[in-house]
Amino acid sequence: MFEASEVKRLIEQGLPCELVVIEGEDGVHFRGIVVSAAFEGKMKVRQHQAVYATLGRLMGNEIHALQLQTFTPAQWEEGRGELGM
Template structure:
């Protein structure tokens, strides 16, 4: 099985998790995902990560250790983006 592309990882996550914002970068070996989902509200960081692993399921069992992620709720995401001068 070939290494997944960032786009594939993105698609896998999106299939299992409703995301407000989703961005995956990577080189096939290491991935960095920024995931914004209402599902994360009221959850700890560990619980959020477990939720993402759940979404990925077996598809990335081997690659999952190479995935680092930033998991944010829409409110947390709004706070991080508002500092960059984005206005709604």
């Protein structure tokens, strides 16, 4: 089982991010927000794939699920109020 802090560290290590917030209490199911300029011009599915790639073989094995919300920095500035952040 994994801690949310370890999932966060792996994402930050593998992808240049302005913000990474990961939550999860049971060690196998997580949810998070990732903000990265690397997402510019990419469809949501490609953004999510970029995050999953940072976790490699852990996805689907040790990490059963990761529910993501991904944003470019501009999208984050526009939409974060709706998320209460």
